[in-house]
Amino acid sequence: MNAMASQREVVLVVDDSPATLGMLNEALEAAGYTVLVALSGADALMLMSRISPDIVLMDAVMPGLDGFETCRQMKHFQPLASIPVVFMTGLTETEHVLRGLDSGGVDYVAKPVAPDEVVARVRVHLATARLTRSARAALDTAGRFLLAVSREGHLRWATPQAARLIREATGKPVGSLPPTAVAWLATCLRQAGAKTEFSINLQAEGEVSIRMTFVGETGMDEVLLRVTSSQCAEEILNQALGLTIRETEVLLWVSRGKSNRDIATILGLSPRTVNKHLEQIFGKLKVENRASATALAIRALGGAG
Numbered sequence: 001m002n003a004m005a006s007q008r009e010v011v012l013v014v015d016d017s018p019a020t021l022g023m024l025n026e027a028l029e030a031a032g033y034t035v036l037v038a039l040s041g042a043d044a045l046m047l048m049s050r051i052s053p054d055i056v057l058m059d060a061v062m063p064g065l066d067g068f069e070t071c072r073q074m075k076h077f078q079p080l081a082s083i084p085v086v087f088m089t090g091l092t093e094t095e096h097v098l099r100g101l102d103s104g105g106v107d108y109v110a111k112p113v114a115p116d117e118v119v120a121r122v123r124v125h126l127a128t129a130r131l132t133r134s135a136r137a138a139l140d141t142a143g144r145f146l147l148a149v150s151r152e153g154h155l156r157w158a159t160p161q162a163a164r165l166i167r168e169a170t171g172k173p174v175g176s177l178p179p180t181a182v183a184w185l186a187t188c189l190r191q192a193g194a195k196t197e198f199s200i201n202l203q204a205e206g207e208v209s210i211r212m213t214f215v216g217e218t219g220m221d222e223v224l225l226r227v228t229s230s231q232c233a234e235e236i237l238n239q240a241l242g243l244t245i246r247e248t249e250v251l252l253w254v255s256r257g258k259s260n261r262d263i264a265t266i267l268g269l270s271p272r273t274v275n276k277h278l279e280q281i282f283g284k285l286k287v288e289n290r291a292s293a294t295a296l297a298i299r300a301l302g303g304a305g
Helices: 018-030 041-048 067-075 094-102 115-141 160-170 179-190 233-241 245-255 260-267 271-285 290-300
Strands: 010-014 034-038 055-059 085-089 107-110 146-149 155-158 197-201 209-219 222-229
Touching: 010 018, 010 041, 018 034, 018 115, 034 041, 041 067, 055 067, 055 115, 067 085, 067 094, 085 115, 107 115, 146 160, 155 160, 160 222, 179 209, 179 222, 233 245, 233 290, 245 260, 245 271, 245 290, 260 271, 271 290
Parallel strands: 010 034, 010 055, 055 085, 085 107
Antiparallel strands: 146 155, 146 222, 197 209, 209 222
């Protein structure tokens, strides 16, 4: 979809200067975008509680809630966390630029702004956001249990499967990781990507155990985690058949009738690597073919595979 499509993309411009708002509104509307405006950070947050824009142009310095804090509050609210924020600022010193990026911004333009430059930046970041949404949609379709958090443990985004798993275990959506998990995450980051796991009981009765696996950093202040539960199919196969997590993933997709090429695409592997995993699976399960391995998987899952 481009800016001139019937479903026009929405740009929210936040600035306490009516002259700047008017100038950017005219330029962005001419470029084919739908424009919303807010005169303060508080007004912007109130507006975004009802309507989610596709991108935000944020004045860095405003009375009351400044742009940096407005952006920070946006990023702590999961439905708004993935919306790109471009700062507009006369503060071009490095420390101010870094402050904008640290608060969750993706870019900045210097004031006084040039409308043509702003439109070009908006176009680029909207294209990037569309690619990101497409990638996450692919993860969703593949049934991946993934979530991304900031280095402080605040949720950035989650695939529907991961969000549902956590919601079912806790009775509420995840907003940020518990302190013990944040400490574990800090250790993972200090160890430069060690693939460690963390188990935590997210119900008072301790009946449902959520396990998080550190995958790695995927962007500025974004850490990818994999989530499994004692009740999910992968965890059941892992415990029942003594396979590694990756072997369990491969076997689960084999049991769902997927070819090696399909599995490779879903899991981000090469078909040759999938074949090597299958050889190891056959050896561990003492079977000779996919049909026999599938039968064992279905039996372990109680017919739910």
